[in-house]
Amino acid sequence: MNELNVKQQTFVDEYIKSGNAYQSAIKAGYSEKYAKARSHKLLENVGIKSAIDKRMEELKKEAIADQDEILRYLTSVIRGEITDQELIPIQVGRGEMEVEELEKRSDTNARTKAAELLGKRYRMWTDKVEAEVITPTFINDVPADD
Incomplete structure (x- = not known):
């Protein structure tokens, strides 16, 4: 994949902020005439599209807690490491x-809820039940009528 030039990279950055191709093209240094007629073409450029998609994925990862982060948070609540003001x-x-501002550890209810989660x-609270299933065997020993 080709590297983006400065204008293209600026366009990517501005487009991610605004979502407006025309304004992003102008802020990136393209002429108003070019931006008006062809800014949508910039979005079709494989390199630009790829850069936008990659950055949007990074932003999504930064903004949304993953499983590890959630588990670490719940653990810190249980241990009383999280304080409320x-x-x-x-x-x-x-x-x-x-x-006066007072910092206090999470209350017992919050810690209990975190432990439950x-x-x-x-799966610590799942009861294991062993069941023995006996399947009946049918024997067809009824004589056939002649």
Whole structure:
């Protein structure tokens, strides 16, 4: 695949921000006449399309938590490593209040819920039942009528 030139790379960056091919072409340094008539052609360029697709996939990965991240988060909640902030109003004078910030560990309910979710993930709460199935055997020993 060919490397993109500076204008094309700028077009890719601007297009990812705005989704507007015309405006992106102008910001990338293409003339207004070219942008008006042919900006859609830039999106058909294999190199540009590939660069846009690749960057969009990277952005998606950055924005969405994967399985590992979720499992690490649940584990840190269980261990009390995640803290919540609570604002506590304190009266300092007549009609005057200050707010104190207090950090506290996740409450027991949150930790229990995280433990439940992790337990479900690892199928710790699944009861194993052994069942023996006896299949009846049918014997056709009835004499046929002549």
